[in-house]
Amino acid sequence: MRGAARRLLLLLLLAALLPAAAAPAQIPARTLVSSAGPDRVALTVYRDPARDKDAFIDDDADEPLKGYALITETRIVDLPPGPVTIRFEGVASGIQPETAILVGGDPAEKNQDRLLLSERGLIDAFTGQHVTLRRADAATGKVIEERARIRSSSDGIILETARGFEAVHCTGLSQTLLYPGVPPGLSAKPVLSMTLDAGSGGRRTLTLSYLAADFDWQANYVGHLSADTGKVDLFAWITLASRDDVSFANAQTAAVAGQVQRVTPDGQGISDYGDEEEAYYSTTCWPQDTTGSPPYTRPLGPDSYPELLARAAERDGDYGYGWGGGEGGDEIVVTGARIARQEDLGDLKLYRVPFPVTVAANAQKQVALLSAKKVETELVYRTKVHENDETVEWLLRVHNRKGDGLGMPLPMGQIALFQQGFGRPMLLGETAIEDKAVGEEVEFVFADAQNVEVDAEYLGEVGASERHRLDVANANPFPIRFEAEFQDRSYTRYDHFSGRIVRREGMNVWRVEIAAGGRARLDYRETDIEEEEEDELDEVTGS
Incomplete structure (x- = not known):
């Protein structure tokens, strides 16, 4: 009996403990x-x-920017x-x-x-549901409202009305979608x-x-070429762009130049994160204006020197250069404390804005990047013989070193070159440069020359070589520096030059000063290396 009583008491105790053991632990509320x-x-x-x-930041507000922050x-x-x-x-x-x-x-x-309270969020929330379409009647112009159902596609917003299916904003008349309320969760x-x-x-x-x-940014350079000294005053802006819906007030801001390697989310390959699929809604309609080609504009170039004056009209300040605000093109004056400070970031270059700025939503902001006065430059007319092209281009060559007035890393960007004429700055040309390090030679190649001509004349053959003559005519009323480049290839060699040749960046370069209205001439040979080797082999073998 005593053993049975003990077993019964033990079972009762276990039964009393089981509910407590089986009860779930209480999770603290968050x-x-x-x-x-x-x-x-x-x-x-x-x-x-x-x-x-050469590309500007895309100014189409419907297109996402491919940079990031x-x-x-x-x-x-x-x-x-x-x-x-x-x-x-x-x-x-x-x-x-x-x-x-x-x-x-x-x-x-x-x-x-x-789930944001935005046009995109509302369209997502009400896709397949009824909304009110308010628009102007195409015949009378009277504002009318009608019931519509949103049927969206990847190419735009499609509405189903009593009239059938139609795209939004393709009539040229005012159209607005009215929603019955704010969906929960937006x-x-x-x-x-x-x-x-x-x-x-x-x-x-x-x-x-x-x-x-x-997000994105670019550098925009403005150069003012002195007619007296040939030196350039160089100014540059950092143009910051945001297509984000949020503004950042009084932000400590910086821009990074250089290539940053990023990988796709699955780790397979390099990506710029610009191809991520986002549901941007837009409409595609027939053009409402002309579909013809824009009028041709003659390439800008120097027509005279030392007063290089472009024939084209001055360009309005809508290209992001921001070259001054005065009636006669006032000089840009920016103190050193207002210019971005360059720092090293590993192999990259960081340009830190030294004061807080507001980067507004869907807007651009310009901050001074550099201001260099009286930079030493060299105006050069050049042709590239190895490209079998008699085109002559004109360029400004700058050595990026402190002794010549620069000496700082130059980020990739566009430059507009001006010179004073008729009491105001006149546009000479526009071009672009890649990232340039300190100590590098920088060439601003602007346009084809109008008053310098090159004629290549064939003079005959000598063995495996062809004899040529390069004749250069300078129709400018001022002397010029001319260069002809000869780059050897695996199958071609240039030699037997009749003039003085210098080596520059792995090429033979003929450099010559040509007087106003003068001419210069160079004889040279172009050798077919494969044919030359065959001739030498024939001599050895006696065949």
Whole structure:
């Protein structure tokens, strides 16, 4: 009996403990904390790695920019004790959430709320549903409203009405979509949320860093060529561009020059992150204006020297050069404290803006990059004989060193060259350069020369060589420096020059001064290397 009583008592005790053991552990509730915006922000913009030196930043607001930015936000938040979810409101709309790093907290989870209160968000939310289409009647011009259903495609917004299917904004008349309400879950600001593990709570300073798409920058140079000395005053802007929906006020801003290697999310190959698919809505309609070609404009070039005056009209300041604001083309005056400071960033170059600037949403901002006075230059007329082209180009050659007035890394960009004429700056030409390091020779190649002609004359053969004569005529009322380049190939060699030749960048170069209205002549041979080797072999073998 005693053994049975003990077993019964043990079973009763186990039964009493089982509910407690089977009950699930209580999960602490997570508190939601919102941060409305950053207290401080820093913005570092990286160029579109695929954009060519000759290309301007695309000014089509419907096209995404292919550069990106590293954004660092400092936010001060009050956190309760225990686990908490923080909503970071006002992050860049182009944020790449997988790149987000939080300093000052230990995130266990992060999420991006992409449902924004925007045209895109509303179209996404109401696709397949009915909305109200308000538009002007094509016949009467009277504003009418009718019921429509959104049927969108990758090429644009398609509406289904009682009249059938039609594209939005293709009539040339005003059209507006009216929605019955705000769909649940849409946020007026981009939001990134992060969940932190349990903590002691209190006021925290958090630093959030992430990459965001839809940014870009470029350098725009302005040169003023002196008619008296031939020297150039060189000024440059950093043009920052943002297609993001968020503005960054009083941001510590910088721009990075150089190629940054990035990989696709799956790690397979290099990517500029510019090809990520985004649902940008646009309409494709027949053109409303002419479909003809634009009028031809003669290439700009120097017609006289020392007063090089372009015949074309002066260019308005809509190309991003910003060459001055006065009636007669006032000189740009920027103090050194307002010019971007260049720093090394590994193998890259970083240009830091020394004062806070506001990078507005869907806008551009220009900041001074450099200001160099009386830079030594060399005006050269040049032809490239090895390209079998008698075209003569004119260029300005600059040595990027302090002794010549420069001596700083020059980022890729476009340059507009001006010279004073008729009491105002006149445009001589535009061109572009690649990234140039300190100590490099920089050539600004502007246009084909109008008053310098080259004639290549065939004089006959000598064995495996052809004899040629290069005749150069200078129709300018001033003397010029002329260069002819001869680049040997694997199958061709140039030799037997009748004039003085110098070696420059692996090429033979004939450099000569030609007087005003004068001529110069050079005889040379062009040898077919394969034919020459065959002739030598025949001599050895006696065949």
